[in-house]
Amino acid sequence: MTRASGPSPLDTRERTGLALFAGHLLGLFSIALSNILLGLSLLAAPFVLARRRVELSPSGRRWLWLLGLYVLMLCASTALSYQPRVSAKSLSDVFNLTTPLLAILLLRRERDVRRLVVGLVVLGALLALTGLVQYAVGYDDLDRRIRGSMSHYMTFSGVLLICNCLLLGWMAFGRGRRRVWAWLALLAISAAILVSYTRNAWVAMAVVLTVLALFRAPKLLLAYLPLGLVVLLLAPVPILQRAGSIFDLSDPSNYDRLCMAYAGVHMVSDRPLFGLGPDMVPQRYSIYRHPTAPRFWVPHLHNSFLTLAAERGLASLAIFLAMLGTSGWTTIRRLRAEGWRRSPRADLYFGVLLTLVAFVVAGLFEDNWADTEVQRLFLFVLVIPFCLTRPGAGSPEVEAAAGEAAMGAKPGGMMTLSEP
Secondary structure, X not given: OOOOOOOOOOOHHHHHHHHHHHHHHHOOOOHHHHHHHHHHHHHHHHHHHOOOOOOOOXXXXXXXXXHHHHHHHHHHXXXXXXXXXXXXHHHHHHHHOHHHHHHHHHOOOHHHHHHHHHHHHHHHHHHHHHHHHHHHOOOOEOOEXXXXXXXXXXXXXXXXXXXXXXXXXXXXXXXXXXXXXXHHHHXXXXXXXXXXXXXXXXXXXXXXXXXXXXXXXXXXXXXXXXXXXXXXXXXXXXXXXXXXXXXOOOOHHHHHHHHHHHHHHHHHHHOOOOOOOOOOHHHHHHHHOOOXXXXXXXXXXXXXXXXXXXXXOHHHHHHHHHHHHHHHHHHHHHHHHOOHHHOOOHHHHHHHHHHHHHHHHHHOOOOHHHOHHHHHHHHHHHOHHHHHOOOOOOOHHHHHHHHHHHOOOOOOOOOOOOOO
């Protein structure tokens, strides 16, 4: 019997391209560094791919077609904008959208995907520790919120949210014992999200943990009540007050979001197909605002989907949702084909699904799609299933064994992550 083999070893060009690509994600603590490395990755890509044939799965090709349509709709909505010169600045988004393209082209081995995921978890843990230090020295209220090395606390919590979902996928469905550092990373990232006072991340994490419990151990849902009592007893009063405000419609920020939704719906009804134009919400909000709205100007509508529909039209929103749906459906199909929780890639697949859930839920309360760092990281996670299902990638068992060996496990045995 001929044993299935994985992809051939990487040559120097491929290793260089892979290092640059990984660096632009691991360098997200500095957006300038990340942009430089992404630019170098784009320049290196033609040389990296010159010596080998690029093979894509049918689902991967469909996803890239959707990405191309999304870019075309961006250009169309810019051209038809109320102020094309202002909207033209948004064409820089195309640079960000090269992240998933490069991932599909350059990441052809499961072990490389796993190493990058582990690196992102370590990045999240280090960012979280930075934020916790800030919290300890006085950044502990709504006026001074922790943000790590990021430019904004929303960016900080959005990046940590994705890192936590990837870590939870491995912790719940990985095939080996959990190293102490992984537990510490989970504790640090979760604590940093908690003390960031970012409600959209809190709600997203609550939904993610519920979904995780349903898949992993439904009986864990019975622990919600005692866990809630523990939180009520131990959590600082400001955090409890912030959590309580989530359900308070009289809260000024909550009412402001309702007014933004009102304005957004009217924006969409005026120009449903192509929208007002990218970056037009802050320019034209005063025209559509509710008479009782607290603010006359907003940077966005605090909802990824509504902002996208208002600025770029329902067609762009439909394409965006199709991109999310294609990624999620491909992930579920691969899980089913490989035995669900018995799949050697279950941890990666569930990490993708949890990230999708978190992004969608958080996106209902914040425009996280417009956040460069969050968008770049999310786009990588979206295409992980296509990186794992390319033709000629080898069987899941063979690649998983190689991935385990690369990360400190004995092939064929239980997977353990090596110490960073």
